[in-house]
Amino acid sequence: MHLTSAQWIAQVFGILTIIIGVIIPHMKTKIRLLSLNLICNFVQLLEFATLGAMTGIAGDVSATVRVLVLFIYAKRCKRAPVWILFALITIHIIIIAVEWQGWLSALMLLPIASIYGQWQEKMQVIRITAIITSVGFGTYSLLSGAYTGALNDLMIITSTSVALWKFRKRQTQ
Numbered sequence: 001m002h003l004t005s006a007q008w009i010a011q012v013f014g015i016l017t018i019i020i021g022v023i024i025p026h027m028k029t030k031i032r033l034l035s036l037n038l039i040c041n042f043v044q045l046l047e048f049a050t051l052g053a054m055t056g057i058a059g060d061v062s063a064t065v066r067v068l069v070l071f072i073y074a075k076r077c078k079r080a081p082v083w084i085l086f087a088l089i090t091i092h093i094i095i096i097a098v099e100w101q102g103w104l105s106a107l108m109l110l111p112i113a114s115i116y117g118q119w120q121e122k123m124q125v126i127r128i129t130a131i132i133t134s135v136g137f138g139t140y141s142l143l144s145g146a147y148t149g150a151l152n153d154l155m156i157i158t159s160t161s162v163a164l165w166k167f168r169k170r171q172t173q
Helices: 005-026 030-051 054-075 082-098 103-109 112-119 123-144 147-166
Strands: none
Touching (some): 054 112, 123 147
16 A cells, blocks of 8 residues: 555654543543643644545544633533533534535544533543544544554554543442
């Protein structure tokens, strides 16, 4: 398989997302998780921009806005109002619809799970919804040529599964 120079550059950005992405699920606080998520989203945005993957760019812009808004609320030790949750979901759907490029774009609707996950406070739910989101992003990345992006999402799924196990609530016997 021969990669273009744009695809090679995208893979470099993808490697950076892998490094950041495997660390994110192991954050103990929502603030730290969201901080690293902002950085990861920006690098992934560069990856999709390099490839011209418009739905990926749109999905990443939506994710970055979401994380930024929720980060601001978390920093103030507040939970965003429900209307913010619905607004973020609506914005995500509109952004994906505007950049719709066929059935592959439907995969970029799965991050709606992370909108809910990052909106609420339970770290376990945040991690579970991250897995759901990574299935969508990973498949989209693979099929759009962002191979390291797809590997990143596979690594996120694995790392998040480990974090779920690591931070599980142990039942008393």
